[in-house]
Amino acid sequence: MVKTVIIEEHGGPEKFKIVDWPVGEPGPGEIRIRHHACGLNFIDVYQRTGLYPMQLPHAMGMEGAGVVEAVGEGVTHLKVGDRAAYAAMPPGAYCEARVMPAAQVCPLPDEISFEEGAAMMLKGLTTQYLFHRTTPLKAGDTVLFQAAAGGVGLLACQWAKSEGITLIGTASTDEKCDLALEHGAAHCINYDEVEDWPAKVRELTGGAGVDVVMDAVGADTFEGSLNCLKPLGMMISFGNASGPVPPFSLATLGAKGSLKITRPTLFTHIAKHEDCQEMARMLFGKVASGAVKIRIDQAFTLDNVADAHRALEARLTTGQTVLTV
Structure with a gap:
């Protein structure tokens, strides 16, 4: 059981619930990742409010970074102990650990911190497709x-x-x-x-x-x-x-x-494993070279996720925001 942020009905930030959620072993094509940080994005707001409806109850969050704890059958681009980061469906990143599809999880270079990885994937891959794939x-x-x-x-x-x-x-x-x-x-x-x-x-x-x-x-x-x-x-x-x-x-x-x-939506562009990994490599290259710096201006604990959403919706944030786990 791991600490996880869920919603049971659509609405405002007050609808968040922090619960103990079961996490098991990865099946074929899946991994289990132990998060160090999670990202905050406007798509999270759209899902919470119901603009993008989800079947409820559902865990929240689209982006995270951490260490791979277990690897399911057929996964070859990641191994236990690897640093990794992702922006991917389905939602569920606001948690201590999760089992998820491996295809859109990307090996995270050592020179990029977990916080940077969690903050950069959804927005960085979005930037990549805006400039190179649209x-x-x-x-x-x-x-x-x-x-x-x-x-x-x-x-x-x-x-x-x-x-x-x-x-x-x-x-x-x-x-x-x-x-x-x-x-x-x-x-x-x-x-x-x-x-x-x-x-x-x-x-x-x-x-x-x-x-x-x-x-x-x-x-x-x-x-x-x-x-x-x-x-x-x-x-x-x-x-x-x-x-x-x-x-x-x-x-x-x-x-x-x-x-x-x-x-466009990011998830169309990263739907194919090869495309996602190629886009991530370009993003990591920009960051590692110093051409793009990841500015993290706000950090909230997982327990304060509602405050993070209120700040985002009130346009009180700049740069990137992370949830620390």
């Missing part, structure tokens, strides 16, 4: 990144700079804008002070607009994001922090310059 991007291109001081945002600022891509960020305070600039954003717009921020983006791009928008804010920024794109530009809507994007007419994309739009 639409072609090359040095000299321009990207608008909404909420650039958030967990994915600070990684994206660094990733863009490392590849010669100009990133224009947005954030809700001057302090968050400064943080994005420190991490490699070329410009950052405080959209609480600049009412017509799409016009500012146009100004910064000499009237042309950006090649790609990466937007996980959702409803509040969607229309403005479309207005920032140059003709034939790509809108990547990859989250709903302010609520789901409302229905809109596809004709809008034609009227605004034959725009393209996609709504």
Whole structure:
């Protein structure tokens, strides 16, 4: 039995329960991992509230890092004693230990700490697919990144700079804008002070607009994001922090310059074992080289998971947040 955070019904952070949960031996294609730290992500909020419904009761959390304790039949890329990290389905990372599918669990290099591993996998693999698996991007291109001081945002600022891509960020305070600039954003717009921020983006791009928008804010920024794109530009809507994007007419994309739009999820990109491991190797390489630094600004104990969710939903966090086990 291990300490585990579950929900029995959807709702607010008060719905979390910390229980003793059974953990057994791994079956074929599975491992048992003993966590040192777990990650906190907005998808956890969506699952807790029911925006992404789950069959209940269910353990929570999508990301963790620790040591492999046992390996099931057929698992060849991990062995007992290996350091490992993952972002993977099904939920269940908010715990001391768990049995889980091995395919998306990745060997963690020694130079990367467990806390960094737990903080980086979901957001880092998301950053990897945004820049390398969604639409072609090359040095000299321009990207608008909404909420650039958030967990994915600070990684994206660094990733863009490392590849010669100009990133224009947005954030809700001057302090968050400064943080994005420190991490490699070329410009950052405080959209609480600049009412017509799409016009500012146009100004910064000499009237042309950006090649790609990466937007996980959702409803509040969607229309403005479309207005920032140059003709034939790509809108990547990859989250709903302010609520789901409302229905809109596809004709809008034609009227605004034959725009393209996609709504990707990480779990499609990492569904194949080989793809996931390759993406992780690129991410680990960026971190090990120093091109991307993992900034952990908040840490909560597993017992204080409700406080961690309240801080995340109130937009009181910057960088990455971990739960210590």
